[in-house]
Amino acid sequence: MKILLRFDDITPYMDQDKWARAHGIVQKYDIKPILGVVPDCRDENLNMVCPADGLDGNNEADLTAKFFADMRELEAEGYTIAQHGTTHIYETDSSGLLHINSFSEFAGLEYDVQLDKLKRGRDILVNHGLNPVLFMAPGHTFDLNTLRALKELGFNAVTDALTAFPYVREGILHIPCRLAGYDRIKGIDTICLHPNMMEEEDFAELENFISSHREEFISYDYDSQIKLAHDYSVADRITEARTILARNARNKIANSKRIAWYMSYTNAESTAKKWAKRLICMPLLLTNKYRDTTNE
Numbered sequence: 001m002k003i004l005l006r007f008d009d010i011t012p013y014m015d016q017d018k019w020a021r022a023h024g025i026v027q028k029y030d031i032k033p034i035l036g037v038v039p040d041c042r043d044e045n046l047n048m049v050c051p052a053d054g055l056d057g058n059n060e061a062d063l064t065a066k067f068f069a070d071m072r073e074l075e076a077e078g079y080t081i082a083q084h085g086t087t088h089i090y091e092t093d094s095s096g097l098l099h100i101n102s103f104s105e106f107a108g109l110e111y112d113v114q115l116d117k118l119k120r121g122r123d124i125l126v127n128h129g130l131n132p133v134l135f136m137a138p139g140h141t142f143d144l145n146t147l148r149a150l151k152e153l154g155f156n157a158v159t160d161a162l163t164a165f166p167y168v169r170e171g172i173l174h175i176p177c178r179l180a181g182y183d184r185i186k187g188i189d190t191i192c193l194h195p196n197m198m199e200e201e202d203f204a205e206l207e208n209f210i211s212s213h214r215e216e217f218i219s220y221d222y223d224s225q226i227k228l229a230h231d232y233s234v235a236d237r238i239t240e241a242r243t244i245l246a247r248n249a250r251n252k253i254a255n256s257k258r259i260a261w262y263m264s265y266t267n268a269e270s271t272a273k274k275w276a277k278r279l280i281c282m283p284l285l286l287t288n289k290y291r292d293t294t295n296e
């Protein structure tokens with residue numbers, strides 16, 4: 001098992017304190033993650049620092065300049081700067097090639113439109129002295145036109161695939177990011193974290209996990225990861241479809257009040273006891289004869 005780590009939604013207006021916490025943890029364990037930088041962030045949901053709030057005495061230009069200086073320094077230290085979209089505004093309801101979400105900044109748009117948009121974003125990063133060759137699609141949504149445009153612009157990889165090992169599609173390396181959280185699964189996977197959204201327990205969970213799995217962490221490295229890759233095949237298509245079906249089923253279960261009630265009602269300290277309770281109480285799940293305590 002090899003694990004990469006990616007931090008999404010890295011912008012000048014991200015939550016600086018939370019980013020500092022997350023960064024501190026990877027520094028402590030000498031891990032060089034992938035940073036998904038939004039070149040021209042227009043997504044208000046990602047603005048955790050309000051420009052009108054005085055920015056701790058900085059003006060907007062200073063804050064942006066400082067941010068990109070920090071990113072250059074981290075890139076020089078071995079962190080991978082990925083282009084995380086261009087504006088991070090979802091323009092279509094396409095679910096792209098992976099069907100993880102049905103919104104996209106790129107998928108569904110004409111090739112030329114995608115090429116222009118991607119180029120504008122890449123140029124912003126390049127003009128700030130960064131060298132993005134890895135692409136991180138907002139919402140994990142991209143289509144074949146996105147891949148072709150990325151290839152045209154000199155990108156060599158995307159940090160998304162729902163398979164156990166990397167594959168190459170349209171000349172672009174796809175590094176698995178199976179959205180399995182901290183579950184250990186075979187092959188290669190990327191843990192995807194959003195520092196803006198992290199709470200106290202998330203930082204603790206990250207540090208706990210890293211401290212016990214440090215030797216499994218690797219950084220993005222095209223030359224070594226392309227050696228593990230194969231050409232995209234029908235088998236990959238089936239694996240990805242199965243992964244999405246399982247994920248949707250898990251989400252449905254997580255969102256179902258009846259199942260939530262059943263899972264808590266049948267919880268027990270020992271695994272054997274828990275499963276025995278679950279079997280015995282199974283009929284309750286199939287009928288409406290249960291007490292919905294979730295509304296109380």
Ligand SMILES: [Zn+2]
Nearest residue numbers: 008009138139
């Ligand atoms: Zn994002």
